[in-house]
Amino acid sequence: MRLGELSRRSGVSTATIKYYLREGLLPAGRQVNTTTAEYDEEHLRRLRLVRAMIQVGRVPVATVREVLKHVDDESLGRTIRMGAALWALPQVSEPDEEDEYVRAAHQEVGELLRTLGWANAQALVTLSPAYRSLVVAVAALRRLGYDWESERLVAYAQLMHRAAVLDLDFVETHPSEAEKVETAVLGAILAEPLLQALHRLAQEEESARRYGFE
Amino acid sequence: MRLGELSRRSGVSTATIKYYLREGLLPAGRQVNTTTAEYDEEHLRRLRLVRAMIQVGRVPVATVREVLKHVDDESLGRTIRMGAALWALPQVSEPDEEDEYVRAAHQEVGELLRTLGWANAQALVTLSPAYRSLVVAVAALRRLGYDWESERLVAYAQLMHRAAVLDLDFVETHPSEAEKVETAVLGAILAEPLLQALHRLAQEEESARRYGFE
Numbered sequence: 226m227r228l229g230e231l232s233r234r235s236g237v238s239t240a241t242i243k244y245y246l247r248e249g250l251l252p253a254g255r256q257v258n259t260t261t262a263e264y265d266e267e268h269l270r271r272l273r274l275v276r277a278m279i280q281v282g283r284v285p286v287a288t289v290r291e292v293l294k295h296v297d298d299e300s301l302g303r304t305i306r307m308g309a310a311l312w313a314l315p316q317v318s319e320p321d322e323e324d325e326y327v328r329a330a331h332q333e334v335g336e337l338l339r340t341l342g343w344a345n346a347q348a349l350v351t352l353s354p355a356y357r358s359l360v361v362a363v364a365a366l367r368r369l370g371y372d373w374e375s376e377r378l379v380a381y382a383q384l385m386h387r388a389a390v391l392d393l394d395f396v397e398t399h400p401s402e403a404e405k406v407e408t409a410v411l412g413a414i415l416a417e418p419l420l421q422a423l424h425r426l427a428q429e430e431e432s433a434r435r436y437g438f439e
Numbered sequence: 440m441r442l443g444e445l446s447r448r449s450g451v452s453t454a455t456i457k458y459y460l461r462e463g464l465l466p467a468g469r470q471v472n473t474t475t476a477e478y479d480e481e482h483l484r485r486l487r488l489v490r491a492m493i494q495v496g497r498v499p500v501a502t503v504r505e506v507l508k509h510v511d512d513e514s515l516g517r518t519i520r521m522g523a524a525l526w527a528l529p530q531v532s533e534p535d536e537e538d539e540y541v542r543a544a545h546q547e548v549g550e551l552l553r554t555l556g557w558a559n560a561q562a563l564v565t566l567s568p569a570y571r572s573l574v575v576a577v578a579a580l581r582r583l584g585y586d587w588e589s590e591r592l593v594a595y596a597q598l599m600h601r602a603a604v605l606d607l608d609f610v611e612t613h614p615s616e617a618e619k620v621e622t623a624v625l626g627a628i629l630a631e632p633l634l635q636a637l638h639r640l641a642q643e644e645e646s647a648r649r650y651g652f653e
Contacts, residue, residue, distance in 0.1 A: 236582065273583045281579060303650040304643070311639055345647035346640050355639035362633040365495060368450065369487045369625065373609060380605055382637050384598050389641035391594055393649060395587060411583065413642070419576040420638065421631060423596050425525055425569035426560050427603035428627070429518070433559035435607060436517040 228254075231264045235272045242272065250275045250289055267403070274407050282414040288313050296406050307396070307409035312354055320360045330364040337378050341386075392416065442468075445478045449486045456486065464489045464503055481617070488621050496628040502527050510620050521610070521623035526568055534574045544578040551592055555600075606630065 232239045245251040251271055254262030271293075278284040278292065295301060295309035320327045334356070338347045350356050363378075396408050446453045459465040465485055468476030485507075492498040492506065509515060509523035534541045548570070552561045564570050577592075610622050 270584075277579075277583055302652055304646040304652055307646055308643060311642075343640070343644045345652075346644040349643060349647075353640065353643060355636055355643060358632065359636035359640060362629070362636050365491075366629050366633065369491055369629070370484075371622075371625070371629070377605065377609065381602065381634060382641065384602050384605075385634060385637040386641040386645065388595065388598050388638055389645040391591065391598075392642060393645055395591065408585075409646075411585070413639075415576070415580050415583070415585070417635060417638070418572065419580065420595060420599060421635075422569050422573035422576050423599040424602055424631070424634065425627075426557070426567065426573060427596065427600040428525075428606060429522060429563060429567060429569060430557045430560040431600065431603040431607055432518040432521055432623075433563075438516055438518055438559075 226264050226269075227261065228264070231268060231272065235269055235276065237272055237276055245272070245275055248286055248290070250286065250293065270404065270407055274411055277411050277414055281418075284313070284414075292410065296410060299402075303402070303406065306406045308413075309410060311413045320357055320364065324364065326364040326368045327360060329367065330360045333363055333367075333375070333378075334359055336375065337382060340375070340379055341382055343382075388420065440478050440483075441475065442478065445482060445486065448483055449490065451486055451490055459486070459489055462500055462504070464500065464507065484618065484621060488625055491625050491628055495632075498527070498628075506624065510624060513616075517616070517620065520620045522627075523624060525627045534571055534578065538578065540578040540582045541574060543581065544574045547577055547581075547589070547592075548573055550589065551596060554589070554593055555596055602634065 226234070228239050228242060231237075232242055235242075237245075242251065246253060251268060254264040254268065256262050274296075275289055275293075278289050279286070284292070292309050292313045295313070296306055298306065320330070322328070335347075335350075338350075346353070346356065392409075392412055396405050396412070399405050399408050440448070442453050442456060445451075446456055449456075451459075456465065460467060465482060468478040468482065470476050488510075489503055489507075492503050493500070498506070506523050506527045509527075510520055512520065534544070536542070549561075549564075552564075560567070560570065606623075606626055610619050610626070613619050613622050
């Protein structure tokens, strides 16, 4: 397809597409003559991915380039390539290791992972931004005086594990390795607002069931 | 307790506490003489709530005052009081009703709620920010060419409903009505980063189980 059709099918303006091409976020089309290039379905998929990262995920252009480098690096395993976006995305605040609540949270999350039998997550503890975000969240709740039994956190983690199984089952419905990786990266950015909205709606539903609207 | 102890136990500076008192975010203490006031556990709880909204939820002071007005309005039902924070929090972008994907998303979410039997959520459709966020999220994914069966969304919604049941079970472990409402408001702000981190960690775990780290 020509540039115009790529623009129409993606909903991205031709000026923006040209900008992405200049910035190396989109591979050049196949040149058919000096003024015209031809694009294919792979360009369209890549354009959607770039668009989602920049518009929905608010990822800076330099970071998008970084993520795409990992996405396209076939020497990396699928786990690493799929996680590339999450690891490159701007992180919430880092845990303050001097803080007593943070130290207690490391302990608590460590026990949680053992109880769950998440051996891979345990192995990633020193690397994973998700692990650090979890420590920050647990410490924040504990500091505010939130008091819960450890079983409660286990129950939430098991629900989120079932969500992750659904995520990866969906990723695997895509035929090619490139599409699998792209779907995972897109999903990491876009599925979170969806889950969050479903969670809030479910809270309203459950609350109204228990207490009505009075 | 005196101001100094309130500050120590909450981790909020005395200057900030005085600011919250002036802004009406914290009720005045019981004046014991012209220079000294006495605070109790309710002040401490309220201070934590205000702190969480401002620091973690980045809620503007005027909005905090609005939320607290609802939290304290005993003429409102528990469902409304508990939802006060979420309804007052800054919302993600509103759906563009002219957009074809948004119109299709209304349809899709409507069918989802019918399938789930969420009659209360259906009744709230014109009011709920959670419903509008869900429409925005579904439309964004569809526009990007994400293609899923409706059962997939049902499965995610059922998981989030189980999370909501856990949320409300936790709320109900608190004895007083005021604490129930405060826990729900705090939880709405603070539990989301926790669930998000658990979800990301679960994705890493499940991905490594399926594909290893190679």
